[in-house]
Amino acid sequence: MSSLQFDIAHLLAGSLVLASFMMLYQDRLYALLNVYAMHAGVLALSVAWQAYVQQAPHLYLTAAIALVFKAIIIPVALHRIIKQLGIHREIENVIGIGLTMMAGIGLVALSMVVMLRVTPGADALAREDLAFALSVVLLGLLIMVTRRNAVSQVVGFMSLENGLVLAATGAKGMPLVVEISVAFSVLIAFIVIGIFLFRIRERFDSVDVQALDRFRGERR
Amino acid sequence: MKIDALTAILLIPAISAALLAVLPGYALTARFNVVAAFATFLTSLSLFVVEPNSGQYLLVDDLNKVFIVLTTFVGFTTSVFSASYINHEVETGRLTPAFLRFYHAMYQTLMFAMNLALVANNIGLMWVAVEVATLTTVLMVGIYRTHEALEAAWKYFILGSVGIALALFGTILVYMAARPVVGEGLDGMVWTVLVEHASQFDPALLNVAFVFLLLGYGTKVGLAPLHAWLPDAHAEGPTPISAVLSGLLLNVALYALLRFKMMLAVNPAAIAPGPLMVTMGLISVIFASLMLYRRRDIKRMFAYSSIEHMGIIVFAFGMGGPLANFAGLLHMTMHSLTKSAIFFAVGHIAQVKGTQKIADIGGLTVTNPVLGWGLMLGVVAIVGLPPLGIFMSEFLVVSSTFARAPWLTGILVLGIIIALGGLLLRAGSVMFGEPKGPTAPAEASYVPMFTHLALVALAGIYLPPALVTGFTNVAKLLG
16 A cells, blocks of 8 residues: 555545534534534545545445445435424533543544554554544543533434444454444434434423433432 | 255244345244244244254354243243234234234344344354344334434444444454454354463453453443433334343343353453453343433333343342353243233233323232232332242342342342332232223233243242252253
């Protein structure tokens, strides 16, 4: 593999981590969605590049799914839902942005230390990809735990899933990658948009998970 | 594709799910659901007579036969219970016929997904199956569309998805570890191939992979501290789903974990998965048994008891060795049977009394003697009093591990005793004392409940030699 190929793959995977960081500090839902669309776009580029480098044409399909479904359809649909529900207000964070960013930096450092240490045998591209992918996964988790709003939790989950797709495509020759990414996308669309948001809207007039918290299971 | 018993246990639920989604009339579809579940159960029994060939995608061996038969059996009895349960739900208007069509289709989809997870020979396919099972149960937990049900479903969806995502990352890492040895492509995810070559895998990568798999599938098993979804999901969904969740879905996730444990056991340089599992098991037991004391909702209480028992089972498998594995398997079977029987009783009780609050239920043995004593028998069984099956399996867990790790086993026994106190205390107030709430007789089907309890009671006194040899073989397989 030429060093240019490696550098581009590196750049794209690194951009994905950067986009995850950008999602961490967004305090408006629309802005968060826009960053997510960019996140998915970068993922599509990264997957397409892997398809080219590995000469694995089926990965182009995964890239296309990422581009069309995750970068365009889902953000547009979520935009509409937000508009319909009238919740384009600020997102309430559980902890301050400064602390969240510090935690994010810590998580990226952690994943670098863990993944680079355990994969000395693997080829450099897969290694870096895996380390970046774990960072994206952990940052996605962080987004999910620091947001109270249901839509932003879903966005966090989707960014986490982007990290998984990055890891799966980085693992050269892994079977079922396309199937897994299709399954993930369909299920996300089906469950999240189709059912939960509408039901929650219907019952609560809010998609703020804090509203849910009032109805804690342990009834008194 | 050739149709044999192996594909049939997948095809029957899959086709039934499609049919149930379009068939009208809930009385008819409830019966059809029972018939489909029974057909799947019979097919799974045939696995013992003729063993189908395993391929690159599907696999049948001694280990998953036990799980499949248990899953299809409890799936069948639960469908019988569900038929009488939903009748009442429709009468009281909590569910509409349109929702029931959806409910039955989801029930069979869940059976399909669990069977697929159990027979999958491909770790990617297994992951997809566990994911589908999770999502179908999310939909069913939220089916009542009350505030509590939606919160429970949302919590379950978020935590379940995170767990499942971590498990996928672990699966990818396993493939990364396998690739240099078995080559690129499908072989790198076929479980039988992986186990064969696992001794040459990079141990460091395997270690990290197992940590992710343990956290991921452990969430689905309901191990503390990853259990937060479990009590809500059990309490707020329809009771047949609570029975299937506790009795079966937790086992399926555990099965996935056991497969990976077997893979790690082949590689001497990798970490021993045992201690990790023992620790998480013990934490779950102690935590859940303490939590039993302050429960106000009867279904939540039994959900915590499920966490406790999954802890005991994971502890037993974590200790390893033929005896402890045998005890773990037996305990898993007994727990599935007993816990689903308890949920059958609790489901009808909650319908009669119109509440799940422990404080509002009382004197059941007077007002509804059959249900009351049935639940009492179930509680006596679940806390592990002799001579019932759970006493037997808990005794085996303790006696097979005590010599090796007296301190750890001591903690386990402490947890079991705390749980015994908590459950008997609460159950006593429900069962005896002043009758509270409506006293109408229950329109219940007692057959599934008493079938399970009879099996548990029988196992406490006499284990058929065929079962013992079968379990012994599996226990050896588990290492």
